[in-house]
Amino acid sequence: MNKKSLSNTQELLAEAKRSILFTTVRPEVVMEKGEGLYLWDTDGKKYLDFVGGWAVTSLGHSPAVIAKALTRQSEVLVNASPSFFNIPMIEYARLLVDHTCFDRVFFASSGAEANEGAIKLARKYGSLYRDGAFEIITTVNSFHGRTLATMSATGKKKWENLFEPKVPGFTHVPLNDFAALKAAVNDRTCAVMLEPIQGEGGVFEVASDYIRQLRKLCDEQGILLIFDEVQTGLARTGKLFAYEHYGVEPDVMTLAKGIGGGFPLAALLVKERFNIFEAGDQGGTYSGQPLAMAVGLAVMQEVLAKKLADNAAMQGEYIQKKLHELAARFQLTNIRGKGLLIAFDLPTEQGAAVVAACLRQGLLVNSPQPAMIRLMPALIVTTAEIDAMTQILANVLQEVLG
Ligand SMILES: Cc1ncc(COP(=O)(O)O)c(C=O)c1O
Incomplete structure (x- = not known):
């Protein structure tokens, strides 16, 4: 039996690569805890989560x-x-x-x-x-x-x-x-x-x-x-x-x-x-x-x-409004969706690069197709969290798309 300790991120990642059946490429991150719209990894880095466990964490993390x-x-x-x-x-x-x-x-x-x-x-x-x-x-x-x-x-x-x-x-x-x-x-x-x-x-x-x-x-x-x-x-x-x-x-x-x-x-x-x-x-x-x-x-x-359907409708509109504000600057098109299931198209097939840069800057988003970004945060998301997301996204789009 392998008795090596799993006391830090590097050891955990090494063990993950050794013992977990490969099915998908995952980033070099081990998630440890979550609260509301946020996740923390084993190095204590905080992420604003606009993937929501893949449209799963309706009430946020660890409600x-x-x-x-x-x-x-x-x-x-x-x-x-x-x-x-x-x-x-x-x-x-x-x-x-x-x-x-x-x-x-x-x-x-x-x-x-x-x-x-x-x-x-x-x-x-x-x-x-x-x-x-x-x-x-x-x-x-x-x-x-x-x-x-x-x-x-x-x-x-x-x-x-x-x-x-x-x-x-x-x-x-x-x-x-x-x-x-x-x-x-x-x-x-x-x-x-x-x-x-x-x-x-x-x-x-x-x-x-x-x-x-x-x-x-x-x-x-x-x-x-x-x-x-x-x-x-x-x-x-x-x-x-x-x-x-x-x-x-x-x-x-x-x-x-x-x-x-x-x-x-x-x-x-x-x-x-x-x-x-x-x-x-x-x-x-x-x-x-x-x-x-x-x-x-x-x-x-x-x-x-908590009338979260109403919150989803209201905050979804707010997200789309914020995305429209970024659209001209970064050539974002087809901002679409309903409630808190939203996507937009990038001018080039840089979805994976945007997701990776967002992760580095502490934001989780998803790219369902090479030139698209999708957002599906928890139903409890607030305007302050949307503002924070938009800020990081704008920085990332500047970095990746120039
Ligand atoms: C519309 C739809 N149907 C079915 C599934 C499969 O669900 P599960 O992964 O829980 O089996 C998904 C998962 O993304 C989905 O989006």
């Missing part, structure tokens, strides 16, 4: 609400087994049902797992009501997760030939091209699945009339409309759920990321008429796990009590 919920629940019941109901599971399901257009909830632990559930539900629906239809239409440039089926659902160019053979039954159409979507529907189609705002793809929003036409088409054809709100759900876009912006109700919605505030938690929500799974069709050891349920319940209660 007391989550600590309390976990402490209280872990003293009472950590795990009863997925074959029993438990109290926080029932309370949380009721809260979700009360605040959405849906009637039933299945709980999971990650966005990909919730989307797998939605895919299975759509195939079940196809087998029961559409003569075995199993194909699902998704959009080019979409992101739905990293399991085999959700990778096949994802419309990411880079993944086209990865981990062959693909799970069959997914067709990709360009977002907001209704004619292409209509042409893709056939007898084998059981569902259309899309993100109301493509998050990982670079913050591209579905058009209102497209989504209304799509809803009508799904009704006429008897196919399911699934919204993947893993990134847009729970106040991120300035409404509790993004579908509320468009005046349409999907049949199925998936949630993850922000609903757990950093704790692994996901949900699949359906209308009563799609309550069609039979015993054994769907499940999971951690489905409805009490600790996750207590956290989800506490996070959502806090989001509602």
Whole structure:
């Protein structure tokens, strides 16, 4: 056994490189603690976090609400087994049902797992009501997760030939091209699945009339409309759920990321008429796990009590205003998004350089595509923190873009 000490950053990084399976390039930083909008690394350096744990830390880092919920629940019941109901599971399901257009909830632990559930539900629906239809239409440039089926659902160019053979039954159409979507529907189609705002793809929003036409088409054809709100759900876009912006109700919605505030938690929500799974069709050891349920319940209660959807809408507008002030100076274009899911384009493919320079200057931002920067801070972000972010960003853009 290796008994070397792990008492400083260099030793920790050396051990990380030795023992953690390589899956992605990470910076030479080890994060140690977080509070509100800030993170600190093991050298005590402070970072203003506008990535928010990847649109996850709705209430900021280490919120007391989550600590309390976990402490209280872990003293009472950590795990009863997925074959029993438990109290926080029932309370949380009721809260979700009360605040959405849906009637039933299945709980999971990650966005990909919730989307797998939605895919299975759509195939079940196809087998029961559409003569075995199993194909699902998704959009080019979409992101739905990293399991085999959700990778096949994802419309990411880079993944086209990865981990062959693909799970069959997914067709990709360009977002907001209704004619292409209509042409893709056939007898084998059981569902259309899309993100109301493509998050990982670079913050591209579905058009209102497209989504209304799509809803009508799904009704006429008897196919399911699934919204993947893993990134847009729970106040991120300035409404509790993004579908509320468009005046349409999907049949199925998936949630993850922000609903757990950093704790692994996901949900699949359906209308009563799609309550069609039979015993054994769907499940999971951690489905409805009490600790996750207590956290989800506490996070959502806090989001509602503090009216964080309103804060997301207001602060999102303020961020866009500040970005517009920088736009002419640095040739920033296409400032876009809703609430606290915002992106803009750089004049050149310098996204990675901007992210790295921001990190050096104590600011965390994300570059979903080579010439884009995305911001998705915690829902509790303040104007003072936005001013601080804008200041660092301006310095970095000056340094990188000149
Ligand atoms: C829209 C969307 N769906 C699904 C996922 C996958 O979620 P998870 O990483 O929790 O499996 C993501 C993750 O970024 C996402 O943005």
